[in-house]
Amino acid sequence: MRAGRLLVLLALVSPVAASAAARARDGGTLKIAVLPEVRADRWGETPEGAVLRSLLAAPLCRIEAEGRVQPMLATFQRTAEGVVIVPRVGARFPSGTPLGAAELARAWTRALDRSPAARAALGPVRDVAAVLAQPSRSALLVLPLAHPWPDLEASLCHPALAPVAGESGTDGIGPYAPDGADRGRAVPGFPEGRPHPDGFAVTALARRAAQRALEIRAAQVLLGDGGDPSAPALLATYLVSRPATRPLVALLEPRLDRAALVRSFIGGPALAMPGLLPAVLGGPEKAAASGSPGRGSGTALLLYAADRPTQRAVAQRLQILLRDAGVQLTLAPRSPEALDRDWRAGQGDLALRSVLLPPAPAAALAVVLELAGDPAASRRELAPLGSLADAGERATRTRERALQLAATLPLLPLYVEGLRGRLDPALVDVRRDAFGLWMLDDAWWP
Amino acid sequence: MSPGPALVAALLLAASSTRAAAPEGEPVGSKALDLLVGRLSDRILAAHPEVPAAVGVSSASPALGNATAALLASRLSAGGLPSFVLSGEEERASRAQAQGAATLVHLVVRLDGELTAAGELRTVRRNFWSGRTPVSDGPALALAASVPADAGARMLWGAGQGPVGLVLHPTPLARFGERTAAVAAGDIDGDGHGEVAVLLESEVQLIDEGGRLLARFSLAGLPPAPIPVREPFGTLCIRDGLLEVVPANAAGGVTLRLTGSTLTSTGVAPRPTLGCGGDSLPARFVAGVARLQTDGPPANRPVWGGDVRRGHRALLFPDGTATWMRAGESEPQQIPGVGAGGALVDWADEMFLATTSDAANPAEDRLRVVGERSSLGDVAVPGRILQVCRAVLDGRVVLVLGVWTPDGGSELRAVWRRP
Numbered sequence: 001m002r003a004g005r006l007l008v009l010l011a012l013v014s015p016v017a018a019s020a021a022a023r024a025r026d027g028g029t030l031k032i033a034v035l036p037e038v039r040a041d042r043w044g045e046t047p048e049g050a051v052l053r054s055l056l057a058a059p060l061c062r063i064e065a066e067g068r069v070q071p072m073l074a075t076f077q078r079t080a081e082g083v084v085i086v087p088r089v090g091a092r093f094p095s096g097t098p099l100g101a102a103e104l105a106r107a108w109t110r111a112l113d114r115s116p117a118a119r120a121a122l123g124p125v126r127d128v129a130a131v132l133a134q135p136s137r138s139a140l141l142v143l144p145l146a147h148p149w150p151d152l153e154a155s156l157c158h159p160a161l162a163p164v165a166g167e168s169g170t171d172g173i174g175p176y177a178p179d180g181a182d183r184g185r186a187v188p189g190f191p192e193g194r195p196h197p198d199g200f201a202v203t204a205l206a207r208r209a210a211q212r213a214l215e216i217r218a219a220q221v222l223l224g225d226g227g228d229p230s231a232p233a234l235l236a237t238y239l240v241s242r243p244a245t246r247p248l249v250a251l252l253e254p255r256l257d258r259a260a261l262v263r264s265f266i267g268g269p270a271l272a273m274p275g276l277l278p279a280v281l282g283g284p285e286k287a288a289a290s291g292s293p294g295r296g297s298g299t300a301l302l303l304y305a306a307d308r309p310t311q312r313a314v315a316q317r318l319q320i321l322l323r324d325a326g327v328q329l330t331l332a333p334r335s336p337e338a339l340d341r342d343w344r345a346g347q348g349d350l351a352l353r354s355v356l357l358p359p360a361p362a363a364a365l366a367v368v369l370e371l372a373g374d375p376a377a378s379r380r381e382l383a384p385l386g387s388l389a390d391a392g393e394r395a396t397r398t399r400e401r402a403l404q405l406a407a408t409l410p411l412l413p414l415y416v417e418g419l420r421g422r423l424d425p426a427l428v429d430v431r432r433d434a435f436g437l438w439m440l441d442d443a444w445w446p
Numbered sequence: 447m448s449p450g451p452a453l454v455a456a457l458l459l460a461a462s463s464t465r466a467a468a469p470e471g472e473p474v475g476s477k478a479l480d481l482l483v484g485r486l487s488d489r490i491l492a493a494h495p496e497v498p499a500a501v502g503v504s505s506a507s508p509a510l511g512n513a514t515a516a517l518l519a520s521r522l523s524a525g526g527l528p529s530f531v532l533s534g535e536e537e538r539a540s541r542a543q544a545q546g547a548a549t550l551v552h553l554v555v556r557l558d559g560e561l562t563a564a565g566e567l568r569t570v571r572r573n574f575w576s577g578r579t580p581v582s583d584g585p586a587l588a589l590a591a592s593v594p595a596d597a598g599a600r601m602l603w604g605a606g607q608g609p610v611g612l613v614l615h616p617t618p619l620a621r622f623g624e625r626t627a628a629v630a631a632g633d634i635d636g637d638g639h640g641e642v643a644v645l646l647e648s649e650v651q652l653i654d655e656g657g658r659l660l661a662r663f664s665l666a667g668l669p670p671a672p673i674p675v676r677e678p679f680g681t682l683c684i685r686d687g688l689l690e691v692v693p694a695n696a697a698g699g700v701t702l703r704l705t706g707s708t709l710t711s712t713g714v715a716p717r718p719t720l721g722c723g724g725d726s727l728p729a730r731f732v733a734g735v736a737r738l739q740t741d742g743p744p745a746n747r748p749v750w751g752g753d754v755r756r757g758h759r760a761l762l763f764p765d766g767t768a769t770w771m772r773a774g775e776s777e778p779q780q781i782p783g784v785g786a787g788g789a790l791v792d793w794a795d796e797m798f799l800a801t802t803s804d805a806a807n808p809a810e811d812r813l814r815v816v817g818e819r820s821s822l823g824d825v826a827v828p829g830r831i832l833q834v835c836r837a838v839l840d841g842r843v844v845l846v847l848g849v850w851t852p853d854g855g856s857e858l859r860a861v862w863r864r865p
Binding site for chain 2: 021022023024026064065066068075088089090188189190191192193194195196426428429431442445446
């Protein structure tokens with residue numbers, strides 16, 4: 001009896017003594033378990049990949065959950081011409097090279113080649129190729145605007161525009177510097193201050209092993225499994241088509257049950273997306289009524305990203321739906337980079353495109369229009385939206401235009417996914433940004 | 447519509463016990479409470495309940511509960527439903543029946559941003575046909591009403607809350623989208639009213655006693671520290687009509703003067719200090735972490751904060767202990783389980799040390815106040831308290847808290863002592 005009481009007393013007293021930590025504690029290694037598909041996402045195009053990549057390659061800025069733009073690597077100054085990007089002191093690559101206009105221009109030139117989100121973000125810049133080809137010698141990068149675009153700052157926070165020096169995707173400026181293939185060490189001079197842990201370690205594990213690692217606290221962060229359905233979900237997937245293939249999409253649409261697709265093949269924090277914009281950006285929650293399922297014939301080639309298990313499952317599902325309609329769909333797996341390159345080079349009749357939308361309706365519509373692939377039409381659409389200075393008015397008008405454009409653009413919206421991940425409850429100060437991504441660099445534990 | 451005699455009695459009772467807590471110049475009475483009771487009585491009278499009615503009101507603040515019950519009973523009586531106040535919390539229905547009531551009105555009143563009442567109206571009359579049905583069962587009409595709070599309601603709410611001597615003001619003094627790095631108070635413009643200065647991540651704000659923004663100063667122009675700090679941290683001091691700002695993330699501080707509604711730099715770079723009076727302790731930031739090292743003893747033992755006031759000196763150490771060196775005493779008092787925020791506060795000729803908890807990520811922090819001779823207990827505050835600052839607002843000595851909220855922002859809360 002007495003021993004029992006003593007134990008209770010010890011149990012009550014000891015955690016208090018061990019956890020004196022009203023402010024963050026520095027030290028330790030942040031242990032991250034990732035599923036293989038997260039490891040495969042080298043450029044951080046999925047929410048999970050973007051969270052992991054941001055530890056080594058931070059974006060220029062963060063959009064806080066309530067919409068405020070928080071500078072990370074650079075601050076922005078508006079001028080009559082456009083926007084000047086001013087790198088912050090301490091924004092240096094692990095090689096020691098400070099971030100300057102030339103480094104940013106080189107990184108963005110490569111990003112434009114690879115990412116529709118990057119092309120959309122820099123779309124409002126007047127003659128962007130020329131601006132990036134001849135950056136000023138100073139640290140400042142001047143972006144002249146072709147038309148007013150109030151969401152430019154928010155767009156520049158997109159992970160796709162995180163500056164990297166090389167071709168690896170993680171050769172950027174982050175709170176951690178690479179320390180071998182699976183580890184990073186804290187960077188003391190990072191502009192936002194060094195992260196609290198001394199380093200991080202990543203382990204790629206199968207789903208069950210990763211879940212188990214989190215349970216036994218061998219991992220503090222798990223990326224690729226679980227998730228919070230109430231957090232913003234912005235990784236949107238569309239079926240894009242060539243003009244000649246539009247009749248096929250018309251055959252598919254009445255057969256498509258997006259909710260069932262999400263339930264059976266996507267899982268995790270995902271939602272059906274019947275409109276061009278997801279619900280979190282004010283898109284419609286119900287699809288417009290479509291006609292009765294007809295029949296056709298012929299063949300088509302569908303490009304999809306091989307590294308994304310959900311895309312593979314959805315591609316196979318679309319194959320079955322179209323076979324029921326009499327169309328033979330051939331699946332063509334591609335790496336995510338090759339998918340963007342090959343589609344723009346004219347390969348394939350249909351493609352599954354997943355892109356992390358910016359958390360502002362007008363900026364998100366710019367990405368949708370970029371996927372549609374008609375730059376002149378994009379500019380025609382976006383310039384009037386950019387002239388609306390009031391954010392609420394701009395959002396409303398954008399939603400209206402998105403509803404009207406849904407019928408004419410060669411894009412069939414399918415579903416939207418949020419960050420899949422779980423955290424050790426002992427981690428402190430891990431919040432989400434407006435993309436719904438965890439800001440892991442603030443993490444610490446008592 | 448004039449308040450009934452019972453209300454006047456209740457309010458006078460409440461006021462007599464809380465006179466010092468009432469902000470000066472505010473009438474002792476509450477339009478909000480009047481409005482709330484008006485809505486409830488309209489609803490009750492519209493239901494045409496059987497007479498007479500017993501009115502029982504529960505509240506975390508007995509003063510607010512009593513005032514609501516008295517006002518509602520008098521309003522119902524005036525409206526043609528003879529009513530009386532039912533005191534006590536237990537067995538309401540059977541006691542109402544025993545006292546001859548046919549109807550029981552039972553409400554819970556609280557103040558949570560808004561003044562809210564919710565509860566029910568039920569009959570407690572039992573006749574032959576009721577059989578053995580207990581009086582606490584049977585049909586009931588739900589009642590609910592909510593109105594914006596006013597100063598009077600807040601005073602009643604704060605007046606009788608809890609058994610301890612500390613009261614948290616129910617609404618924040620101010621809210622920010624960023625985290626607070628430091629909080630200071632003083633009379634910067636010499637007008638006799640206190641101002642509160644808040645150091646945020648990107649700017650300094652000066653607010654008045656009512657939480658209104660007086661002036662702001664952007665810190666974007668300050669050269670960054672060679673080794674930045676991730677956590678918002680710094681020191682602030684209002685003295686000699688000037689505001690000394692030293693953000694840990696800047697290479698140096700800035701001294702500001704308030705002219706009209708603008709803060710302008712005087713060009714003098716202040717140093718960080720613990721405390722803000724003539725006997726304040728000079729200190730320096732420890733590079734890369736949210737810690738200060740004082741110039742004096744203890745050497746090589748950084749603190750996450752502290753205070754100096756009238757010969758007393760308090761230091762808060764990152765191991766969760768605080769030392770309090772009292773005026774005229776050589777042996778410091780050691781206090782365990784202490785967090786990052788702390789301040790010395792003089793209340794009624796006794797010096798007190800207010801500290802926060804050392805919990806890493808509490809949903810609800812606790813502000814604990816111990817004195818030289820007595821303890822005032824503690825008060826729960828939602829969020830994480832990172833800063834504690836003594837201030838004189840509306841002529842009263844209060845504690846202003848910098849509280850970090852789970853959304854990544856922060857707010858200022860005020861705690862005062864109930865006499």
